Amino acid sequence: MPSGRSATQRPRLLLVDGHGLAYRAFHALPDTLTTSKGEPTNAVFGFTSMLLEALNQLKPDYVVVCFDAGRTFRHDQFTAYKAHRPEMPDDLRQQMERIRQVVEALGIPIFAQEGYEADDLIGTLAQQAVAQGFDVVIVTGDNDLLQLVNGHVQAILPGRQRFGEFRIFDREAVLARYGIPPERIPDFKALVGDSSDNIPGIPGIGEKTATKLLQQYGSLEGIYAHLEAITPPRIREALATHRETVWQSRDLATIVRDAPMTIDWEQCRFGLFDRNRVLELFRELEFRSLVNRLPEPRHAQPQTAAAQPPLAQHCQIVCDPDSLARLQEDIAHTRAIALDVETTALHPMYAELVGIALATSPERSYYIPLAHASADAQLSRDAVHHALSPHFTRPDLTIYAHHGKYDALVLERAGFARPHIDFDTMIAAYLLGESALGLKELAFTKLGIEMQQIEELIGKGRAQLTMDQTHIAHAARYACADVEATYRLVDVLRPALAEQQQDRLFHEIELPLIDVLIDMEKTGVAIDTDFLATLSHHTAGQLRQLERRIYDLAGHPFNINSTQQLAHVLFEELRLPRGRRTKTGYSVSQDVLETLRESHPIVDAILEYRQLLKLKSTYIDALPRQVHPQTGRVHTIFHQTVAATGRLSSSDPNLQNIPVRSDIGQQVRRAFIADNRPAFRLFDEPAVFLSCDYSQIELRLMAHFSGDEALLSAFAEGKDIHATTAAEVFGIDIESVTPELRRIAKVVNFGILYGMQAFGLARDTGMSRSEAQRFIERYFQRFPGVKRYLDNVKQQAAERGYVETLFGRRRYVPDITSSNPNRRQAAERIAVNMPLQGTAADIMKLAMLRIHRQLREHGLRSRMVLQVHDELLFEAPESEVTQLASLVIREMEQVVTLRVPLVVEAKAGPNWADLEPLQIKLAQ
The missing domain is CATH 1.20.1060.10 (Taq DNA Polymerase; Chain T, domain 4)
Known part of the structure; x- marks a missing residue:
């Protein structure tokens, strides 16, 4: 890309093709790019990203953005001009106003003129600017503008493979790409036509022929001057036949350079904008990743007030007994602190503690360095442990954190008392449906604060440092900003949880689960x-x-x-x-x-x-x-804030995706063992695995939610639900159901939970599309309650904008009313499935909480080690297996009362694959 230049060079003008770039961004970036409220932003984001890249790389003196203004003179000349183009997609139309807001916030003038396209305005401005001594760079998504390229005009287009990459065209690049100079592009389009603009070409003349003719004869005029010499004859005849229309096509393809417009270049000088106004707009659009790319204003402009006082203005480094005593005194007189740890690694079981940050108010914070490589004074870990651990267990002290599970596990491994997390801002944001859960993103979108990114502190790539290698003062500012931001976020997120009726779910399920997951991660498998x-x-x-x-x-x-x-x-x-x-x-x-x-x-x-x-x-x-x-042992990390349904997920390693039914999947599971190795065994007696798995919990929840009498009856009587479905749909006795009919019914039973249509059923069963459609119709005839439930949940989602579980967990589905059929149908599938899968996740979490508490109350040594889908896996001493199984089944089956019974299947064995069913009498 052209770069910045010396003061002796010509001033640079940046001309942006607003509509062309917006269209290109809209079609290049995924339509899933939306705000947490569901506002589509793919076109706005792509446009803004490209504009900022151009501003930073080119450092232009002047900038103008041009937009189309509707009907143009070309429509009067040729009624079919662009007539075949569909209407602008609704998702793009609503983004155009946002694009204008971005441009205006950056202080860039917008030009649009009735009767002319943006291309014509750009052509006119470029001509005027060059005449007045400017160099011009055009940023566009449309290669039509390449015809304007000359010695003082360049054009930049998004990459063909990646939108964010630039392709730079000067005169030589256009010649290399098309084989003709820029000024001959209208001639070229006149010969081959332009389907995007509905400009007719000459039938039989393709790109290669047109290029060859222009290279040989220079222009349309040159071609027709030598018409009799052109071979083969069919090309000569085609040119002769369309002699009249080819000139009109060239006129349509030629960008006007003399539109009636005057310009005050001083009004286009770039740099006079209010940065805070741009930041506020970026907050609304949730464009935090673009903040660091925002150029600094180059001219004085009154700034609006910042949303929050700066972070870490009163950060104190605790590095001696006196400062530690002052911190203790401060904590003793406060009711809440925010907590964060700095470490050497992302995995909590491998991370070494480097420092601890604490905020005792939204604007007062401390950093305790413990293991920096610096020669500066640092307190011993024992001294800090003695000072802080009693506070971590104080019942009257509320502890805030962002991703507190990580902080608590790291501190416990380092010898501190495990802090009880009373408010986790990451989990709160997750329950509120925020799309970006990082602390820096939330500080920006909720507080209007730009925070230092970790890469700015430790670098990236091969040169990246670990936190212990950073200077203590730099680490302190970074860490103190984190805890102060966390403290401030609590005041924003707490009332939002109450307003959206998520506070009970937050306090009664998600926060207590932190301790359960810490124990599981620490135990490993x-x-x-x-x-x-x-x-x-x-x-x-x-x-x-x-x-x-x-x-x-x-x-x-x-x-x-x-x-x-x-x-x-x-x-x-x-x-x-x-x-x-x-x-x-x-x-x-x-x-x-x-x-x-x-x-x-x-x-x-x-x-x-x-x-x-x-x-x-x-x-x-x-x-x-x-x-x-x-x-x-292997220690997976469990995540509460990844799956939109509320299910737990895991990473490092991810244990959710091991196939259950394949032979190789079972072989992998066989490698997970109850540990009887002398060096690592958990118990002083042989250990075994206990697996407890909910049987068909989502189908049972469908029966509960839908109230369908046939489903309720089948589950109440303990029937084979898939055989029952096959018998109902095919109109036969259950004894006559073959394995193949049962398989088809099973596909439908589970497919209905995910909004399966005839196409999916046909694909998964081998039926024809029409057979699959008839099967689904018969299914709904036999199970009308299910059909009513599906219709009702989609209707409620459209009315409220969200669906929820039995426990009130919400998932927002703004696309449920989208005019885009693909997005609307995807939202409908989410609306159908989430209440079922999400309720199953809530039930599992409640069961885990109850079992965890029961293990302690009964003094059992058994450990909960894994949770995968609808299964809990325990490692237990042989002498406890029967008692443990009775306890676990009771808690899992009785955790909630539904219209149908919950059923848990228990198996035990030496590894995760070789498990034998247990017949257990429930403990009272």
């Missing part, structure tokens, strides 16, 4: 590394066999992991039906391949190969490297 090593060797052999089979089916070797090579084999060589197109060719994603299963045996082999390769790299080979050197 043992794995059999020798077994995994053997499995890795075996799996490598299976992969080689699959490779050979795939090569045989393809007829030659190729790189199976290359999407382009695989697409070539499937769609060019084997001629399989093509799916959706991507930037690099046709998609070979999992869902696309699933639709091709019946098309060719190679598809099944590729899917099996992919699953095996993923499990090998993600689990079989990776898990041994994740064994903690001190505990000898």
Whole structure:
């Protein structure tokens, strides 16, 4: 990109094609880019990002943005001009006003003139500017403007593969790209036409022919001057036949450079804007990632008042006994503190404590360095532990944190008393439906505060430092800002929780769960590394066999992991039906391949190969490297704020995605063992696993929510729900239901929970689309309560803008009323599923809380080690298994009263795969 230049060079004018860039951004960026309130922002974000990049890189002296103003003179000349273009999409139309707001906030003038397109205004301004000694750079999403490029005019377009990348066009670049100079582009379009503008070309003349003619004869005039010499004859005849229309096409394609407009260049000088006004708009749009790219105003302008006092203005470094005593005195006289730790790693079981930050008010904070490499004075950990641990357990002290589970576990591992987190701003924001949950994002969107990013403190990439390598004063400012921001966020989020009726869920489920998850993360789970090593060797052999089979089916070797090579084999060589197109060719994603299963045996082999390769790299080979050197166990991190339904997720390693039904998935589960190794065992007697799993909980919840009598009756009588469904839909006795009919009914039963339509049922069962549609219709005839529930929940979602679980957990679905059918249908599927899956998640969390408490009250040594989907896994001494199973089943089944019973299946065994059913009599 052109860069900044010396003061002796010509002044630079930046001309922005508002509509062209907005359209390009809208179609290039995903329509899922919205604010937490559901306002679409993909076009605004793309436009703003490109504009800021241009401002920062080019450092222009003057900036103008031009927009279309409606009907133009071209429509009068040619009634079909752009006539075929669809109306601007509603999602883009509502963003255009936001784009104008961004431009105005940056102090940039907007030009639009009736009768002319933005291109014409840009052409006119560029001509006037060059005449007055300017260099001009045009930023656009439309290559029509390349015709304006000359010695003092350049154009910048978004990249073809990535919108955020720039393609710079000067005269030489246009010539290299099109084979003709910029001023001949209208001639070129006159010959080949322009389908986007509905400009007719000459039939039979394509891009190669047009380029060759213009290279040989220079212009349209030159071509027609030598018409008789042009070969082949069909090209000569086509040119002759369309002699009259070709000139009109060129006129339509030519950008006007003399539109009637005058300009005061001083009004276009860039830099006179109110930064706080821009920040306020970015807060509304939730564009925190763009804040650091905002240029500083270059001219004096009155600034609006900041939303909050600056952070860390009264940060005190606690590095000696006197300052520690003052901190203790301050904590003793306050009712609430905000807490944060600085460490060396993101995983709490590997992170070493470097420092502790505390805020005793929204504007008073302390930083206690403990393990900085600096030679500056630091207190001993014992002294700080002695001073702080009693406060961490004070019942009258409220403790705030952002992602407090991490802070509490790190502190406990470092020898401190585990602080009880009374308010977690990350969890609160999650329950409120915020899309960005990071502290820095929330401080910006909720408080209007720009915070220092961690990369600014420790760097990034290979040069990145760990926190212990930073200067204490710098770390203190960073950490103190974090705790002060957390303290201030509480005052914003607490009333919002009450207003949205999320405070009970917050205080009775999510906050108490922190301690449960800390215990599970700290305990971890043992794995059999020798077994995994053997499995890795075996799996490598299976992969080689699959490779050979795939090569045989393809007829030659190729790189199976290359999407382009695989697409070539499937769609060019084997001629399989093509799916959706991507930037690099046709998609070979999992869902696309699933639709091709019946098309060719190679598809099944590729899917099996992919699953095996993923499990090998993600689990079989990776898990041994994740064994903690001190505990000898693997410690996953549980997340409360990732899944929109409220379900827990896990990472490092992710234990939610191990397939349950495949042989290789069971082999991976077999590696998770009850630990009986002498060096690491939890108990002084043999240990076993206990697995307790809710049976068909979401289907039972469908029966509860829908009140469908047939479903309620089937569950109350303990019938096989899938066989019952098949019997009802096919109109046969349950004894006559075959395994295939039961399988189809099972697909429907679970598919209904996710808003499955006929297409999905046909895909998953092998039915035709019409058969699948008839099956669904019969299903709803036999289970009318389910149909009423689905209709009602979609209607309520459209009226309220959200759906909720039995316990009031909400998920906002603003797209439920979108005019975009894809977004609306996706929102409807969410609306149908979330109350069911979310309620199941809430039930599981409540059960975990009750079981955790019961384990302590009964003095059991057994540990809860994993929660995956509808299953809880425990590690227990053999002598406790029966008592533990009775306790767990009772708490899981009785945690909530529904119209149908909750049923839990208990199994025990030496590992996660080899589990045998237990017959348990419930403890009273």
